[in-house]
Amino acid sequence: MTISLRPFVFASGVPRVRDDRRDRELLAGLASGRREALGELYDRHAASLFRHGLALTRRRPDAEDLVQAVFVKLSATGAELLGVRKPASYLHRMLHTTWMDARRRVITGERVVEQVKADGEWARPAFEASIDVARALDELPEEQREVVVLHIVEGFSFREVGRLTGVSLFTAAGRYRLAVGRLRNLLGSPRGGLK
Amino acid sequence: MNSTEVERRLRQITWPEPSSELRARVLAESTVRPQLIAWSDRLWFSRTWRLSMTALVIAVFTIRAWPGSPAAASSDPSPQALADAQAIEETGRDIGLPGAVIASLARRALGQSRLRGMTFNASAIQFFDQEETRRD
Numbered sequence: 093m094t095i096s097l098r099p100f101v102f103a104s105g106v107p108r109v110r111d112d113r114r115d116r117e118l119l120a121g122l123a124s125g126r127r128e129a130l131g132e133l134y135d136r137h138a139a140s141l142f143r144h145g146l147a148l149t150r151r152r153p154d155a156e157d158l159v160q161a162v163f164v165k166l167s168a169t170g171a172e173l174l175g176v177r178k179p180a181s182y183l184h185r186m187l188h189t190t191w192m193d194a195r196r197r198v199i200t201g202e203r204v205v206e207q208v209k210a211d212g213e214w215a216r217p218a219f220e221a222s223i224d225v226a227r228a229l230d231e232l233p234e235e236q237r238e239v240v241v242l243h244i245v246e247g248f249s250f251r252e253v254g255r256l257t258g259v260s261l262f263t264a265a266g267r268y269r270l271a272v273g274r275l276r277n278l279l280g281s282p283r284g285g286l287k
Numbered sequence: 288m289n290s291t292e293v294e295r296r297l298r299q300i301t302w303p304e305p306s307s308e309l310r311a312r313v314l315a316e317s318t319v320r321p322q323l324i325a326w327s328d329r330l331w332f333s334r335t336w337r338l339s340m341t342a343l344v345i346a347v348f349t350i351r352a353w354p355g356s357p358a359a360a361s362s363d364p365s366p367q368a369l370a371d372a373q374a375i376e377e378t379g380r381d382i383g384l385p386g387a388v389i390a391s392l393a394r395r396a397l398g399q400s401r402l403r404g405m406t407f408n409a410s411a412i413q414f415f416d417q418e419e420t421r422r423d
Contacts, residue, residue, distance in 0.1 A: 125321035127314070134313055142305040156309050160316060167317035171324050175332035225296040244297045272290045279296070280288045 115179035122166065123173040130167055137183050138163075140246055144184055147241035148191045148234060158194075162187045178252075184242065185256035228278040236271035239264055372396045 115136065121129030138159055145155030165186060166173075176182045229237060238257060242248045243264075248256070254264040330336050372393040379389035 122319065123322075124324055125319055127319045130317055130319055131310075131314060134310055138305055138309070138313075139302075143302045146302070152303065152306075156305055159305060159309065160313050163313045164317050167319045170322070171328035171332065174324070174329060177334070225293075226300050229297070229300075240297065244294055245300075245302065272293050275293045275297075276288055276290065279293065 110180050112177075112179060116176065119173040119176050119179055123169070123171055130163065133166070133179075134163060137180065140180070141183060141187050143241055143245055144187055144238070145191070147237045148188075150230065158187055158191055161190045165190065181248070181252050181256050184246070184248075188238075188257055224279055225275070228275050231278060232271050232274060236267050236274070239267045240271045240275075243268055368397050 115133070118129045118133050118136075122133065141159045141162060142155055145158040146152065149155050149158065162183060166183070229240065232240070235257070239253055242253045242256070243250065250264040250268065251261045253268075254261045257264065259267075375392050375396050376389050379392060384392075
């Protein structure tokens with residue numbers, strides 16, 4: 093019996109065409125201090141980073157703060173940018189670590205942060221039928237929601253998702269499988285199983 | 288509902304865009320200063336240079352490991368070769384050979400041991416045999 097993992101791992105994501113060469117040129121330009129390179133990088137990646145931020149924070153202002161923090165960090169990085177091979181992954185990893193650092197600071201400060209349920213704030217469905225999907229996605233734990241967004245919406249492979257969230261390929265694929273299973277349960281039950 | 292249907296519905300979600308003010312905020316907050324990148328940084332972060340260095344290191348190790356290569360011959364003697372040279376030195380001293388001859392024999396033993404397949408200097412053994420016969 094052979095177990096075919098490949099179709100499950102790679103078939104479900106939406107492959108996105110990324111112009112890594114242009115992104116690398118822009119990063120090199122930014123490293124040399126060209127401000128217009130930062131503007132172009134923002135135009136190319138801000139929307140994607142914002143979706144990732146929304147998946148993590150679930151709040152629009154927090155997601156915007158995260159995106160801003162990423163670009164501010166990026167502008168201060170310097171010559172290290174010359175060594176970046178996959179700029180999109182690099183930016184998303186930066187966003188992930190920024191979020192983790194922010195959360196760690198909140199925890200060490202012993203502030204209890206209530207997760208605000210902001211229905212309809214972070215994702216607006218295009219069709220009536222997908223209202224439940226957005227709400228169901230909101231019910232998932234943060235790490236599962238992040239994998240779903242990065243894989244399905246942003247088109248990263250599980251290997252890339254694993255790298256940029258600091259887990260193995262199999263952990264990323266496992267989280268995705270759990271997330272889809274949970275979404276199936278939520279959407280399959282009456283009223284989508286949602287509160 | 289199967290997984291494919293869930294994925295299809297997930298792709299139908301229309302995500303909001305970041306606000307238009309965010310771009311201006313990002314550009315205002317970021318401190319981009321014109322700076323000259325040193326050639327050493329360009330070299331260090333160059334993919335070509337890193338690949339070349341990796342290839343070079345692999346090539347050096349391969350050449351050193353290759354049995355007949357000059358680099359392999361010039362490597363440090365093995366513990367066995369050192370023990371052999373020491374034994375020759377002690378034996379030479381015992382039978383009263385001049386120091387220069389002992390040193391020469393030890394050097395030859397070390398040189399020969401570097402070539403694989405040759406365990407001991409045959410001429411040295413012959414020399415010792417002749418010495419033994421002459422003394423008897």
